[in-house]
Amino acid sequence: xxxxVRIPTIxxxxxxxxKSVEGAGDTLAGLFADLESRHDGLRERLMDGAGLRRFxxxxxxxxDVRFLGGMDAPVKxxxxxxxxxxxxxxxx
Amino acid sequence: MRYDSLLDSxxxxxxxxxxxxxxxxxxxxxxxxxxxxxTGSVKDRAAFFMVASAEKDGLLSPGATIxxxxxxxxxxxxxxxARLRGYRLICVMPENTSVERRQLLEVxxxxxxxxxxxxxxxxxxxxxxxxxxxxxxxxxxYQYGNEANSRAHYETTGPELLADLPLITHFVxxxxxxxxxxxxxxxxxxxxPGVQVVAAEPRYGELVYGLRNMxxxxxxxxYDESVLTRRFSVPSADALRRTRELLEVExxxxxxxxxxxxxxxxxxxxxxxxxxxxxxIALMIADGGWKYLSTGAYGGTLEEAETRLEGQLWx
Numbered sequence: 001x002x003x004x005v006r007i008p009t010i011x012x013x014x015x016x017x018x019k020s021v022e023g024a025g026d027t028l029a030g031l032f033a034d035l036e037s038r039h040d041g042l043r044e045r046l047m048d049g050a051g052l053r054r055f056x057x058x059x060x061x062x063x064d065v066r067f068l069g070g071m072d073a074p075v076k077x078x079x080x081x082x083x084x085x086x087x088x089x090x091x092x
Numbered sequence: 093m094r095y096d097s098l099l100d101s102x103x104x105x106x107x108x109x110x111x112x113x114x115x116x117x118x119x120x121x122x123x124x125x126x127x128x129x130x131t132g133s134v135k136d137r138a139a140f141f142m143v144a145s146a147e148k149d150g151l152l153s154p155g156a157t158i159x160x161x162x163x164x165x166x167x168x169x170x171x172x173x174a175r176l177r178g179y180r181l182i183c184v185m186p187e188n189t190s191v192e193r194r195q196l197l198e199v200x201x202x203x204x205x206x207x208x209x210x211x212x213x214x215x216x217x218x219x220x221x222x223x224x225x226x227x228x229x230x231x232x233x234y235q236y237g238n239e240a241n242s243r244a245h246y247e248t249t250g251p252e253l254l255a256d257l258p259l260i261t262h263f264v265x266x267x268x269x270x271x272x273x274x275x276x277x278x279x280x281x282x283x284x285p286g287v288q289v290v291a292a293e294p295r296y297g298e299l300v301y302g303l304r305n306m307x308x309x310x311x312x313x314x315y316d317e318s319v320l321t322r323r324f325s326v327p328s329a330d331a332l333r334r335t336r337e338l339l340e341v342e343x344x345x346x347x348x349x350x351x352x353x354x355x356x357x358x359x360x361x362x363x364x365x366x367x368x369x370x371x372x373i374a375l376m377i378a379d380g381g382w383k384y385l386s387t388g389a390y391g392g393t394l395e396e397a398e399t400r401l402e403g404q405l406w407x
Binding site for chain 2: 009010053054055056063067082085087
């Protein structure tokens with residue numbers, strides 16, 4: 001088992017077009033470091049210094065990681081991490 | 093109940109229990125029925141406050157033109173208020189929104205300018221901002237950054253909820269402009285120590301997230317992370333399933349964003365039940381299901397409904 005990471009269209013040039021990739025780590029920061037070792041440049045697009053970029057949202061099992069400890073949020077095998085750009089969305 | 097005019101009847105909506113969906117008498121779900129507002133959605137509150145505030149600030153004079161990026165409810169609410177106050181309304185709306193919304197705007201006499209489907213409301217915001225620059229006499233109320241939007245909820249929705257549910261433990265609402273969550277959330281946090289303010293955000297198909305570059309990303313100016321305690325992203329399949337559950341189990345015919353809110357609410361309820369804690373969870377029912385009938389959300393199998401919804405802005 002690993003952690004499944006879903007990648008949005010706009011960042012798939014870092015994953016060879018793959019919609020989702022697998023990674024490992026104990027925290028979100030660790031997971032991103034692991035991903036970076038195979039997908040060069042991806043971390044830089046997700047993070048601005050030590051934190052997430054303003055227009056990047058990351059969900060751990062459908063919950064926003066900013067409310068789960070941010071980059072220190074604990075992750076484990078079997079989790080699903082979804083990366084999405086922040087958009088205005090729908091019907092307002 | 094008697095009111096002097098339709099505008100005077102905005103707000104004051106019922107809070108009804110959802111006994112069949114609640115896990116136990118100690119962990120209860122409550123629905124705030126915003127479809128009972130004059131044009132059938134929570135946005136009547138924001139529209140009324142934004143127009144009143146612009147009038148007070150001298151931005152709107154009789155015959156003025158209001159411009160707003162909106163994919164539906166806010167436009168419909170503004171169209172009603174504009175008609176009553178004598179303004180012209182132009183809505184910039186993504187082309188991938190349901191036909192009922194367009195029809196309703198036309199019924200109220202508003203004009204609609206379509207923005208490209210790809211990029212969703214981001215595009216509508218961009219197009220509206222361009223139009224505002226080239227038409228300096230038009231007044232853009234701009235719901236995403238207008239403090240009167242969240243103030244409407246600070247002054248009305250919040251106090252109504254607290255009056256009806258003094259022991260409220262959680263407030264769950266859809267995240268769009270963030271006005272409902274910010275205003276209601278701030279009020280409740282001031283009044284109820286430890287209250288949880290939870291956002292349920294619709295997750296759309298890939299088309300909606302199809303930005304050309306990251307700089308096109310968008311966070312509403314009103315959004316303040318510190319007001320929230322948790323934020324869930326709800327896939328359309330879950331939102332649809334819960335929308336039908338509301339209808340089948342509690343007889344509540346709600347829009348799809350309410351399914352999104354119920355999904356988050358049920359997760360919170362299950363957690364409270366597991367932990368043996370009492371909970372009174374208020375769910376925002378932003379609108380009824382009428383405007384979504386043509387999306388096919390309520391008929392056929394869930395898989396069929398999900399396929400039909402792909403690429404549409406459903407909340």
